[in-house]
Amino acid sequence: MTAPAHRIKRGVSLYSFQDEYFLRTLSLEDCIRESAAFGARGIEIIPEQSIPGFPRLTDEFVEDWFGWMEKYGTTPVATDLFLDTKLYADRWLTLDEQIASVHRDIDIAVRLGARIIRAIINTPPEVMEGAAPYAEEKDVRLLLEVHAPFHYGHPWILEHLEVMHRTQSPALGLMPDMGTFVKRFPRVVSDRAVRDGADPKLVDYIVKTYDDHGDTHALMDIMNYRHGGPVEVGLARQATHYIWTDPRSMLEHMPLIGHIQAKFYEMTDQGVEYSIPYDEIVPVLVEGGFDGYLSSEYEGNRHIQDAFPVDSVEQVRRQHALFARLLGEEI
Amino acid sequence: MYDQYIVCEEGFRAREDGVTGGIVEVRMPYYRGLGLSMVEAVDLTLDGRPVPPSRTTFTVHGNTYTFDQLRTTFDDRWEMGERAQLAFETDEPLAPGEHDVAVSVRLRISYMPVPGGGRDRKRLTLAA
Numbered sequence: 001m002t003a004p005a006h007r008i009k010r011g012v013s014l015y016s017f018q019d020e021y022f023l024r025t026l027s028l029e030d031c032i033r034e035s036a037a038f039g040a041r042g043i044e045i046i047p048e049q050s051i052p053g054f055p056r057l058t059d060e061f062v063e064d065w066f067g068w069m070e071k072y073g074t075t076p077v078a079t080d081l082f083l084d085t086k087l088y089a090d091r092w093l094t095l096d097e098q099i100a101s102v103h104r105d106i107d108i109a110v111r112l113g114a115r116i117i118r119a120i121i122n123t124p125p126e127v128m129e130g131a132a133p134y135a136e137e138k139d140v141r142l143l144l145e146v147h148a149p150f151h152y153g154h155p156w157i158l159e160h161l162e163v164m165h166r167t168q169s170p171a172l173g174l175m176p177d178m179g180t181f182v183k184r185f186p187r188v189v190s191d192r193a194v195r196d197g198a199d200p201k202l203v204d205y206i207v208k209t210y211d212d213h214g215d216t217h218a219l220m221d222i223m224n225y226r227h228g229g230p231v232e233v234g235l236a237r238q239a240t241h242y243i244w245t246d247p248r249s250m251l252e253h254m255p256l257i258g259h260i261q262a263k264f265y266e267m268t269d270q271g272v273e274y275s276i277p278y279d280e281i282v283p284v285l286v287e288g289g290f291d292g293y294l295s296s297e298y299e300g301n302r303h304i305q306d307a308f309p310v311d312s313v314e315q316v317r318r319q320h321a322l323f324a325r326l327l328g329e330e331i
Numbered sequence: 332m333y334d335q336y337i338v339c340e341e342g343f344r345a346r347e348d349g350v351t352g353g354i355v356e357v358r359m360p361y362y363r364g365l366g367l368s369m370v371e372a373v374d375l376t377l378d379g380r381p382v383p384p385s386r387t388t389f390t391v392h393g394n395t396y397t398f399d400q401l402r403t404t405f406d407d408r409w410e411m412g413e414r415a416q417l418a419f420e421t422d423e424p425l426a427p428g429e430h431d432v433a434v435s436v437r438l439r440i441s442y443m444p445v446p447g448g449g450r451d452r453k454r455l456t457l458a459a
Contacts, residue, residue, distance in 0.1 A: 018362045022333065022412035049363040052410045086441040087368055089402055122442035302332040302362075 007291035008282075010323050011035075011042025011077050012316055013261065014050055016298035019310040021050065026313075032068045034313045038320045039329075042077035042293040043069070044118075044259075047108050055104055057111055065112060077293050078116040078175075078259055081105035083123050095126060102131035106138050115140050116259050116292075118175050121147045121156075125163045128172055135171035141258050143175035148243045151180055152253060164256060173256040177297070178276055179263040182242040185210040186265035186275045188303040189238055195307055198231040206232075210239045242275075247284040254288035265300040267318035278319075282326040294323055333360040337451035338434050339414055344458040345425050352386075352420040353457070357434050360449035364411045367396065367404040369439040371446070375419055376433040382419045390416040429454050 012035040020026035026034070028050050032043060048054050051061060069076060083101055085093045093101070102119070109117045117135070119128060119142050128142060135142045144160050151157065164172045185207045193203050205226075206219055219236035228236070250257060266274040285294070296319050301310045339356035346352050357373060359365065373389060375382045384398040391409050395418075409415055417434070433452040440447035 015362070018411075022336065022358075022362075024412060046363055048365075049411050052364070052413075054364060054408065082363065082441070084366065084369065084441045086439045087366060087405065089368065089371075089439070120442060305333075306335060 004286055004328075006286045006289075006327065008285060008327055009042055009291075009293045010040045010320055010327075011044055011293035011295040012040040013044035013046070013078075013080070013295045013297045015044075015046055015080070016296050016316050017312045018049065019301035019305055020312055029064075029068050032074055033072050035316070036072035036074050038317045039324065040296065040316070040320055041074050042295060043074050044078040044080065044261075044293075044295045045076070045112065045114075046080040047105075047112070048080075048082055055108060057108060062111055069113070076113040078118060078295065079105065079109040079112060079114045080118040080120070081109075081123075082120050083127070085122065095130065098124070098127045099130040102127060102142070103134050106131070106135055106140055106142070109140055110138050116175075117142050118259070118261070119144045121145050121150060125159045128160060129163045129167060129169075132167060132169040132171045136169060141171055141173055143173045143258050145175045145177050145261060146180060147177040148179040148182065149241050151243060151245045152249045161253075161256075173258045174253055175259045175261060176250055176257060177261040177263050178278075178281060179261075179299075180243055180245055181247050181277065181281055182275045183244050183277050184275050185239065185242065186300070186303070188266045188274075188300045190235065192303045192306065193231050193235040196231045197229075198235060199226075199228065202226055202228050202232045203235060206235055206239050210242065213244055216240045247281045250284060251288050254290065257288075257290060257292070259292045260285065260290070260294050261297045262294045262319065262323075263297045263299060264315075264319055265303070267315050267322070271318055271322055273319070273322070278322055278326060282323070286327075296320065332362065332449070333358070334449035334451050336360065336412075337436060337449060338432055338453045338455070340453065340455065342414065342416075342458075343430070343432065343455040346418060350418075350420055351422065351424050352418065353425050354416050354418045355432055355434070355455070356414040357417050357436070358412055358414060359409050359438070360436055360451075361438060361440075361447065362411065364408045364413070365438060365440075367391070367401045367407050367409060369441075370401055370409055370436075371439050372398070372435065372437040372448075373415075373417055374435045374437075375417060376431075376435075377419065377421070378431050382421070386420040388418045390418065425457055427457055427459070429456050
């Protein structure tokens with residue numbers, strides 16, 4: 001298969017290996033090595049997940065980090081920040097404290113050699129605006145994740161776009177999460193609900209409503225009317241948190257898009273993602289001239305860990321085989 | 332997520348500090364580490380009886396806190412996957428053998444409109 005010329009690169013968010021990292025069956029170095037083995041050269045890290053002692057990074061850690069990058073031929077691409085607005089039990093962080101938190105995470109990204117920072121979806125537009133000058137000074141980009149259930153026409157995203165267009169700050173932009181393109185309900189999620197005791201008929205109702213791209217707003221209420229319990233209501237809530245929008249909705253925002261979180265739930269034995277049509281998404285990124293990283297974000301682990309062995313490495317490997325094919329790489 | 336990993340199978344033991352009671356090792360049901368001020372509760376129910384938080388302490392990487400102290404601890408974290416020691420006090424020494432251990436963790440996650448956390452329950456055998 002040949003793909004048009006493009007400059008899209010492949011990467012992995014180490015979020016993908018969270019189950020193995022949690023259980024200490026993969027170390028941080030193992031995660032990097034495994035990624036490099038299937039040609040994912042760009043590494044995205046969640047410092048709060050993978051670096052004990054956060055926010056203090058020791059010189060020894062930073063030395064190890066760059067040592068691994070050299071050893072495995074990888075590049076630090078992105079870090080993911082969180083914004084703990086509820087750090088205190090009795091009050092919210094002030095605007096200045098929120099900006100200071102982002103500044104701290106900019107310093108961490110710089111120390112790790114990453115030029116891109118994922119700003120979590122709850123980051124307010126005024127915090128992005130307030131932190132932009134420091135990001136510019138440090139030559140990093142602060143990219144707001146566009147995460148389901150948000151989309152490019154949502155008021156929260158429009159507020160962010162207003163800041164980005166008004167300030168014209170080169171440091172601000174977007175990081176689409178491919179969880180905004182969930183075309184059919186992830187079966188790993190509905191299967192789990194059944195294992196957790198949900199009524200299969202109610203599960204089918206939720207899945208069918210979602211897959212028909214029907215109105216999911218009242219699904220939690222309907223589960224209640226149909227005598228569903230916490231598991232059915234929880235699944236219904238999930239259905240309101242996945243969304244399907246046309247991937248072409250990214251095109252008009254391409255100048256702002258600097259990184260892709262390639263969320264996925266299940267790479268099947270046939271080598272496709274069960275819910276997210278990457279064969280529709282990747283051509284849009286090529287058409288739009290995207291030149292950053294497609295960064296794997298496997299999130300199926302938590303849905304199968306109760307009943308099946310989790311093999312996040314195999315799942316990410318399959319996703320990269322798919323990407324290589326869609327990007328026209330020789331493999 | 333990760334609920335099934337909260338209560339560690341290993342490390343359930345009687346206390347050796349002169350206090351009557353035991354220690355159960357617990358992990359946080361979350362995909363990143365979290366500052367201790369946002370760990371709102373790690374509630375233990377032992378053999379069906381709730382143990383009041385005032386009778387428990389929480390230890391991460393050698394640092395021990397009461398749950399009152401956790402609220403205002405801003406310079407320490409419960410790391411992802413880290414086995415914390417939840418030490419508890421009981422009136423009577425723990426009987427040898429199996430115990431029913433249930434732990435409920437409540438976390439204050441800033442991007443979530445509802446409390447985070449999870450719960451787990453396992454039968455653990457007291458280490459000899």
